[in-house]
Amino acid sequence: xxxxxxxxxxxxxxxxxxxxxxxxxxxxxxxxxxxxxxxxxxxxxxxxxxxxxxxxxxxxxxxxxxxxxxxxxxxxxxxxxxxxxxxxxxx
Amino acid sequence: xxxxxxxxxxxxxxxxxxxxxxxxxxxxxxxxxxxxxxxxxxxxxxxxxxxxxxxxxxxxxxxxxxxxxxxxxxxxxxxxxxxxxxxxxxxxxxxxxxxxxxxxxxxxxxxxxxxxxxxxxxxxxxxxxxxxxxxxxxxxxxxxxxxxxxxxxxxxxxxxxxxxxxxxxxxxxxxxxxxxxxxxxxxxxxxxxxxxxxxxxxxxxxxxxxxxxxxxxxxxxxxxxxxxxxxxxxxxxxxxxxxxxxxxxxxxxxxxxxxxxxxxxxxxxxxxxxxxxxxxxxxxxxxxxxxxxxxxxxxxxxxxxxxxxxxxxxxxxxxxxxxxxxxxxxxxxxxxxxxxxxxxxxxxxxxxxxxxxxxxxxxxxxxxxxxxxxxxxxxxxxxxxxxxxxxxxxxxxxxxxxxxxxxxxxxxxxxxx
Numbered sequence: 001x002x003x004x005x006x007x008x009x010x011x012x013x014x015x016x017x018x019x020x021x022x023x024x025x026x027x028x029x030x031x032x033x034x035x036x037x038x039x040x041x042x043x044x045x046x047x048x049x050x051x052x053x054x055x056x057x058x059x060x061x062x063x064x065x066x067x068x069x070x071x072x073x074x075x076x077x078x079x080x081x082x083x084x085x086x087x088x089x090x091x
Numbered sequence: 092x093x094x095x096x097x098x099x100x101x102x103x104x105x106x107x108x109x110x111x112x113x114x115x116x117x118x119x120x121x122x123x124x125x126x127x128x129x130x131x132x133x134x135x136x137x138x139x140x141x142x143x144x145x146x147x148x149x150x151x152x153x154x155x156x157x158x159x160x161x162x163x164x165x166x167x168x169x170x171x172x173x174x175x176x177x178x179x180x181x182x183x184x185x186x187x188x189x190x191x192x193x194x195x196x197x198x199x200x201x202x203x204x205x206x207x208x209x210x211x212x213x214x215x216x217x218x219x220x221x222x223x224x225x226x227x228x229x230x231x232x233x234x235x236x237x238x239x240x241x242x243x244x245x246x247x248x249x250x251x252x253x254x255x256x257x258x259x260x261x262x263x264x265x266x267x268x269x270x271x272x273x274x275x276x277x278x279x280x281x282x283x284x285x286x287x288x289x290x291x292x293x294x295x296x297x298x299x300x301x302x303x304x305x306x307x308x309x310x311x312x313x314x315x316x317x318x319x320x321x322x323x324x325x326x327x328x329x330x331x332x333x334x335x336x337x338x339x340x341x342x343x344x345x346x347x348x349x350x351x352x353x354x355x356x357x358x359x360x361x362x363x364x365x366x367x368x369x370x371x372x373x374x375x376x377x378x379x380x381x382x383x384x385x386x387x388x389x390x391x392x393x394x395x396x397x398x399x400x401x402x403x404x405x406x407x408x409x410x411x412x413x414x415x416x417x418x419x420x421x422x423x424x425x426x427x428x429x430x431x432x433x434x435x436x437x438x439x440x441x442x443x444x445x446x447x448x449x450x451x452x453x454x455x456x457x458x459x460x461x462x463x464x465x466x467x468x469x470x471x472x473x474x475x476x477x478x479x480x481x482x483x484x485x486x487x488x489x490x491x492x493x494x495x496x497x498x499x500x501x502x503x504x505x506x507x508x
Contacts, residue, residue: 001399001400001401002391002399005420014399014401015401016454019390019391019506021345021392021504021505021506022345022392032318034491035491038491039341039492040344041434041490042434042490043341043342043343044332044341044342044343044344044345044502044505045332045336045341046332046333046342046344046345046346046392048330048346048394051392053391053392063503069392070495071346071392071395072343072395073395074393074395074399
């Protein structure tokens with residue numbers, strides 16, 4: 001069972017959360033070239049190791065936030081607000 | 092040695108002490124004409140068909156661990172070709188046809204059992220979609236039969252077909268030729284057959300880097316040293332993105348963990364494969380008597396080959412909603428495998444944008460049943476340096492060109508397929 005540290009509510013059971021995917025992809029401006037859009041919509045680094053990802057506390061405070069989690073061990077290394085850089089995150 | 096009733100009898104007389112090893116364990120050579128990364132069913136099948144259909148003689152399969160220790164040994168053994176979209180239907184039907192004669196082809200009993208795959212239908216909308224898919228299958232020459240609730244209730248007495256069921260059953264779409272295959276035997280059979288054709292199957296040899304010069308493959312760095320080759324095929328399922336990154340490529344793939352589990356073994360209680368798309372659950376009974384079941388992903392990126400309890404609880408609750416009598420059984424084992432989830436839910440069997448580099452991956456949930464066709468078409472693509480019509484649609488470029496093959500219409504969310 002993952003114990004996910006919501007920045008607002010503290011550590012909570014994973015059942016309260018919905019996964020939101022890779023947090024490093026940034027939505028391009030509408031006039032960005034197609035290649036940039038392709039990368040945003042489809043391509044992922046998919047790292048084996050620390051992964052910055054979005055989670056939604058959907059059955060709690062309903063905030064979106066960032067988590068740094070190791071995809072090999074499922075260890076959660078850090079969490080924080082969606083609009084701030086996470087400590088220890090590389091990108 | 093050819094396996095037969097006579098070889099069995101001969102070896103019985105010597106107390107089975109003189110069976111030869113099924114394959115060699117050679118040290119890697121300095122150079123190969125083609126190298127396949129990944130010693131699961133897909134990689135071994137690719138090497139086998141390269142040697143058999145395309146007469147390549149100097150081939151190696153590199154496996155970081157032991158043969159079939161990844162998803163080949165972790166799936167729920169189901170084979171089927173009940174797809175709606177043409178590229179998927181033709182591809183998986185080709186695969187099912189190869190399954191039907193694979194034991195004879197490999198001289199190894201893979202225990203293909205055409206016990207049928209039944210997709211349950213739980214609502215009128217579900218019924219429309221299933222009949223439409225069944226019609227599409229029949230137009231593509233694939234067997235499909237719609238069963239009414241009463242027919243299902245007579246056939247599978249322990250399935251709760253009552254109107255009071257938590258998810259009432261309205262009917263089901265059956266593919267009679269679908270069924271199960273003994274999964275380990277697939278890796279062993281292909282390894283033995285490839286070895287007999289001279290393929291070097293090298294275990295405990297992890298690829299740690301891919302050497303590229305002027306846009307062309309030069310060889311691979313491994314834990315057993317550098318090996319030269321100009322043709323490199325990737326067949327590593329959940330690690331596709333990890334290995335492709337060694338060649339500087341980003342793929343439209345996320346790796347997710349999918350769990351499966353078995354109950355304690357019991358006498359025969361279920362003689363087909365039952366699946367439900369509405370609760371996302373699938374179950375069959377192995378020849379050992381265990382009920383083999385699985386359901387959804389854990390829904391977060393993972394390379395861990397193990398998952399968490401909420402996904403298991405969902406599978407078990409779906410099982411009990413459909414088969415209340417199975418509540419008396421204990422779960423014996425659970426495990427996880429890493430799924431290479433693509434952004435449209437369909438695989439990539441194609442040349443990559445590095446000369447000499449190909450991949451067969453992006454299997455999502457569907458890799459095991461694709462094994463023979465994946466190997467056959469990957470071998471064709473490597474040997475001819477162009478795709479076969481059956482895998483021409485499964486390119487990497489389809490994501491840029493708008494040619495997605497999205498069976499569910501789920502959109503670009505890897506974990507939604």
